[in-house]
Amino acid sequence: MIYRSIRQMHKMLGQLDTWLVKTAEYAQKKPFDVNTLLTFRLAPDQHSFVRQVQSSCDHAKMAAARLTGKEAPKHPDDEQTFEALHARIRAVRTWLDGFSAADFEGAEKRIVTYPPWEGKVMLGEDYLLERALPNFFFHVTHAYAILRNNGVDLGKKDYIGQLSLRAP
Numbered sequence: 001m002i003y004r005s006i007r008q009m010h011k012m013l014g015q016l017d018t019w020l021v022k023t024a025e026y027a028q029k030k031p032f033d034v035n036t037l038l039t040f041r042l043a044p045d046q047h048s049f050v051r052q053v054q055s056s057c058d059h060a061k062m063a064a065a066r067l068t069g070k071e072a073p074k075h076p077d078d079e080q081t082f083e084a085l086h087a088r089i090r091a092v093r094t095w096l097d098g099f100s101a102a103d104f105e106g107a108e109k110r111i112v113t114y115p116p117w118e119g120k121v122m123l124g125e126d127y128l129l130e131r132a133l134p135n136f137f138f139h140v141t142h143a144y145a146i147l148r149n150n151g152v153d154l155g156k157k158d159y160i161g162q163l164s165l166r167a168p
Contacts, residue, residue, distance in 0.1 A: 002067055002128055003104040009060040009133075010096045012140050015161045016056060017089045019144065020082050023152045034082050040146050047139075049146045051077075053085050055139040057092040063132035064096055066114075067107040067124050 027034035038050040047055065054077050065072035073095050079085050108125035122131070148154050 002107045002124065003099070003101040005128055005133060006060070006064050006067070006096060006099065006104070009063065009136055010093055011161060012136070013056065013060060013089050013093050013096075015159065016053065016140060016143060017086060017093075018161075019147055019152070019154055019158060020086055020089075022154060022158070023147055024082055026152045035080070037146070037150060038080065038082070038085075040150060042142060042145055042149060046142065049143060050079055050085065052139045052143040052146065054079065054088065056136060056143060057088050059132060059136040059139060061092050061095060063128065063136065064099055066112045066127065066132075067110060068099065068103045069110070070103075 023037065024034045027037075039048045041048045054075070057075065061072040064070070073091065075088060075091070079088055107128075108123065110124035112122045112124055112127040114122075144154060144159055
C-alpha cells in the first residue's frame, strides 16, 4: 500500500503539471501573463499558487524519503515562472521514478521523525495516512482550486486523470 500511495502522488504531480499546461493555453487565449497567477491565493491567510505547487512537490518527495530512509533532493523554493514550476514537478517525478516496491518493504513499521514533533515519532503507516497523504492532497487540491477560481477550464477528469480500467 505504501509504494502504491507514492505512485499515486507521482500520478497527481503529473496531473498538476498538465494543469499548468492548460493554464498557459488559457492565458494565451485571454490574453494575460500566466505568471501573474503565481501569487494568487484562495484566502488571505492561505499560501499562494506557487507555494501550493512547491508544497505538493515537497510532501511527495519527503514522504518517499522518510519512508525509505533516503535523502530527498533539495529545492530552494525560488520558482518565479510557470516554466520553473514545470521543472520542479518534473524533477520530483523523476526522483520518485527511481523507487521500486522493494524500497518500501517494512516502511509501515519504520520510525518517522520530524523536528516540529518535538521528540515524538510516528510509525511509517501512520505517518503516510495521517500526515503525508492529507498534506499532499491538501496542497494539490488548493492549486487546482486556485486555477479553477481564475477561470481555467479544469474538471474532475483533469483532477483524477487516467484510470486503470481493464476488461473483466
